[in-house]
Amino acid sequence: MTFNPGGLPVKYFSPSTIEEAVELLSSGPNRRVFAGATDVVPQMRSGRPAPDGLIDLKGIERLISVTDTGSMWVIGAAAPTVRLTSNPAFVASFPGLAEASGLIGSDQVQSRSSLGGNLCNSSPAADSVPALFANRARAVIASGAGTRTIAVQDVPTGPGRTSLAPGEFIIEFEIDRPTTNSGDAYFRLTPRTEMDIAVVGAGARVDLDGAGTISSATLALGAVAPTVVRVPDAEAALLGAALTNGAPSDDVLAAVAAAASAACNPIDDKRGTIKYRRHVAGVLARRSILAAIARASAA
Numbered sequence: 001m002t003f004n005p006g007g008l009p010v011k012y013f014s015p016s017t018i019e020e021a022v023e024l025l026s027s028g029p030n031r032r033v034f035a036g037a038t039d040v041v042p043q044m045r046s047g048r049p050a051p052d053g054l055i056d057l058k059g060i061e062r063l064i065s066v067t068d069t070g071s072m073w074v075i076g077a078a079a080p081t082v083r084l085t086s087n088p089a090f091v092a093s094f095p096g097l098a099e100a101s102g103l104i105g106s107d108q109v110q111s112r113s114s115l116g117g118n119l120c121n122s123s124p125a126a127d128s129v130p131a132l133f134a135n136r137a138r139a140v141i142a143s144g145a146g147t148r149t150i151a152v153q154d155v156p157t158g159p160g161r162t163s164l165a166p167g168e169f170i171i172e173f174e175i176d177r178p179t180t181n182s183g184d185a186y187f188r189l190t191p192r193t194e195m196d197i198a199v200v201g202a203g204a205r206v207d208l209d210g211a212g213t214i215s216s217a218t219l220a221l222g223a224v225a226p227t228v229v230r231v232p233d234a235e236a237a238l239l240g241a242a243l244t245n246g247a248p249s250d251d252v253l254a255a256v257a258a259a260a261s262a263a264c265n266p267i268d269d270k271r272g273t274i275k276y277r278r279h280v281a282g283v284l285a286r287r288s289i290l291a292a293i294a295r296a297s298a299a
């Protein structure tokens with residue numbers, strides 16, 4: 001079958017197994033997988049080079065499933081993000097990742113958009129990616145050599161580029177179920193309230209120990225560098241911090257904001273200047289950490 005989104009006929013394949021998709025991906029000179037095509041089709045229509053063939057991953061049951069195994073959540077890389085935002089158990093487990101997924105485009109876009117596409121399109125401003133980083137998600141990758149699992153933060157390498165080798169694609173994401181009181185959050189700033197690209201996005205995850213002290217914290221920022229970035233200095237400032245009235249000390253929060261601003265390597269564009277992005281990164285880092293702490297305290 002062929003279709004014609006950018007004026008060029010493109011072969012369309014719809015495998016029903018991972019093995020078939022692996023075979024199809026290596027059977028042509030320039031084949032690509034896709035899920036919702038909410039990035040692929042607009043890019044082809046705007047004149048980007050068309051692939052020789054497009055392989056639709058949505059016909060493979062495992063790739064569109066969302067499962068709680070008890071020890072972790074397994075999210076099919078091609079599952080429409082509405083399957084996350086409409087799943088009450090998932091939203092209760094990872095409200096921040098659900099919030100981030102629920103910010104992608106519109107209801108129509110979210111009926112198609114996938115976490116695999118959001119990650120592998122490799123936009124620095126992709127909304128779900130800081131939340132995936134914050135939750136220390138893993139990507140399970142398939143190829144003719146079998147499967148391998150890597151940290152999601154090792155996938156994007158630059159705008160539009162990933163570390164995946166030719167012939168590889170992501171099957172699913174794994175996120176461990178928290179074993180202690182835990183909370184996550186995602187905040188973004190956009191000029192418009194919806195259907196816009198983040199000026200800055202901040203994903204946070206905080207785990208508390210039995211005494212209510214922060215036992216681990218992860219902070220990731222989007223739209224401030226060529227890829228989403230972790231902020232290790234902010235994470236270190238939070239580690240071991242005690243909470244008073246549900247918050248770390250002002251000094252710790254100031255250190256988080258300063259570390260977030262310092263971790264940025266942003267561009268000037270019509271959405272914001274470098275100075276503005278650095279400032280907003282500090283503000284959203286602080287807010288996302290406080291929201292994650294509040295959720296962890298209530299868990």
Ligand SMILES: Cc1cc2nc3c(=O)[nH]c(=O)nc-3n(C[C@H](O)[C@H](O)[C@H](O)COP(=O)(O)OP(=O)(O)OC[C@H]3O[C@@H](n4cnc5c(N)ncnc54)[C@H](O)[C@@H]3O)c2cc1C
Binds near residue numbers: 057119125168169
């Ligand atoms: C109107 C509109 C509004 C949007 N708003 C937002 C927004 O607010 N925030 C945001 O983050 N994004 C937004 N987007 C972009 C897009 O919807 C998201 O990036 C979405 O998550 C992409 O998912 P997809 O399944 O449609 O990707 P696809 O278009 O199917 O694929 C995108 C890329 O990823 C690759 N890919 C897909 N799946 C895999 C896989 N399993 N393994 C390896 N590579 C893979 C494809 O080859 C392609 O290069 C918007 C898009 C539109 C059209």
